[in-house]
Amino acid sequence: MSTGPVVSLRGAVSLLGRFPALAGADLDVQPGEVVLLQGPNGAGKSTLLRLCAGLAPLSDGSATVLDLDLASRSDRRRVRTRVGLLGHATSLYDELTVQANVEFWTRGLVDSDDLDAVMDRLGVGGRLRDVRVGALSAGQRRRTSLSVLVARRPQLWLLDEPHAGLDAAGRDLIDDLVRQAADQGATAIVASHESDRVEGLATRVVNVVGGQVFDAD
Amino acid sequence: MLTDARAIALKDLRVEAASRVLTAQVLPFGMLVLILFGFGIPPDRRVLAAEGDVSRSVLEQVAPGLFWLAVLFSALLAVNRSFAVESVDGNLDALKLVGFDPAGIFLGKAAAIAVQLVALEIVVGIGAFLVYGPPLGDVILLVATVAATTLAVAFAGIVYGALGAGQRLRDTLVPLLLLPVLAPVLLAATRATESALFGPSSSGWPWVGFLGAFSLLYLGAGIVSFGSLLEEA
Amino acid sequence: MKTEVVGTGSRGTRIVGSIALVLTALLLLFGLVLSPPEISQGDAVRLFYIHVPSAVVSLYIAFGVTLVGSVIYLKNGSVFWDLIAGAAAEVGVLFLGFALITGMLWGRPTWGTYWTWDPRITSTAISFVLFLGYLAVRRLDLDPVARSRRAAVLGIISFFNVIIVRFSVQIWRSLHQGTTLNPADTQMDNSMLFSFFLGMLAMVATFAWLLMHRFRLAWIEHQLEEDRLATAIAARRGEASTFNPGTI
């Protein structure tokens, strides 16, 4: 394992269509850090997370994630499988049950006992397993989506407003999960408006404004 | 690749089985098109068949073409649906994130579409026999034609469906791109079916060969290009 | 070398353009005045001198350039070849449109109908739509790299689609006996052959000239797009200066 930064952006530009959502972002994240992204709506937080996940295009500048170069197509593919992104979308099939969704998205790569434990911990085990996702509440959907992420044990967690739509217990659960992952050596970048809550969790806070990253003072 | 393909195909089929879009919307659409052709083409008019000494109703004579047109239009709906399922909740991104092999995604989606098309063809085909009343000549040739056409439509359909994936204009773009591509398929399938129904079988088999070659070509194109197509979707 | 640059013109385009103009003038002179009418087709044969060349230039040269440009673009990501592919396809579609119209106009006096299910005309019509679709994909509102890659894949597949369509229609029609007058049977004397030859040269030169201009237009658009992007990035970065952390 290299001990270099997990994420390293230099002048990264990312275009959403023709709009520069990221306009020259610089950011270094060291292993084990939990970085909180703060900033107004439309500042580029989501695009920053998607760039780190290998989804948003790197249009200019340089970016490496987990020592892989995001400018390279094959590296980008490798990055995707090693990070866990919880975005605005939950990426679930409404027509399938919770269990079927989780099994499909973990691709049989996760030990089924592990999977059961994760689902139980996230509160989507038990009788919820056989419920179609379309019938779930927004919070339950997010928990289902999150259980896929947790079960895949990503090296880098990218969470976009993870607390949105969750009840108090769910929010605490998220904090516990992130803390635990960090203890086990994972790194996390969290975009959140709930700075009070995340500040206790974060090892560092940065501001994202105008498609750039600034150190918060 | 094949494991991924299997997972994707099963998932797509389970989603379709649960949503019943095929049975509740696509099938009725296909049947409706069959009936509507009867309004456009006078059902009582008769023509002399190419063989010379037989006369048939116009509808019966053109039944193979009408059947494949109905299948083609329904297939457009199915292709659109196959990618709509992935765009509603950002699933296309998630498919990339969990590391599915693009070629596997292509094969899986094509297989799922092929299964749905076969179901569609059986039902609409029975409908066409009932409504247009053509004779049934060479069953083996007919089955081979249906199989080869299904693969051709499925492979080409998924390649072009991916071209429009994640686009606001998908609904109009995909038919514009796909229909001219499938024109030779329609032509070959219709000729082969004509031979299977009215004979002679010998003139149908070359068209089946053409359909097979077309399928292989798009199978290759899909496996090679699907990564590029999905990459920046 | 001192080259005055106005718009998309340059010394190179002016040379090619002059050649195209002279050849076109000669084509009009020989095609419409100096060559005789054909025995069975009459003066409609003159449509031939532009119909066949524009179809050949479009299907084989223009779409061939699109194929080559798309392949090179996918290989090394060169914007130059991406724009060449797009420019060739646009001019190719224009020429194919001409081939369609002149083909139909030629069919009316010769076959008695504007449209026959002649393999050439039929496959030309379908190819026309195929490449209209390609041009539509080039106009999608995507990030430029994504759009170019999709277009390149489509450009390659479309070229082969043209061949497939042509092939299938050809077998289909050859099964039906008596497809009227075959254009290849046209009786041509030397002045008619010469007109035809002139038509080929004129269309090739015109295509080359248009391709240069159309590519340069695309190149300028690309440059302006980069400028616009630079401005947009600067504007985006400017949002930070008005940012007040207290307002989150």
Added chain:
Amino acid sequence: MGWQYTIPGYLIVFGGLAIYIAFTLRRGKRLAEQLPPERRRFLD
């Protein structure tokens, strides 16, 4: 015989070409003016 089809054919083709050329050249000229001369260089 046939002139009534030949003439429109030639008119459509060369007229169409003229329109396309005029459109392309004018657009090229207009857009080129927005670029500084040193960036108008093409690969010839």
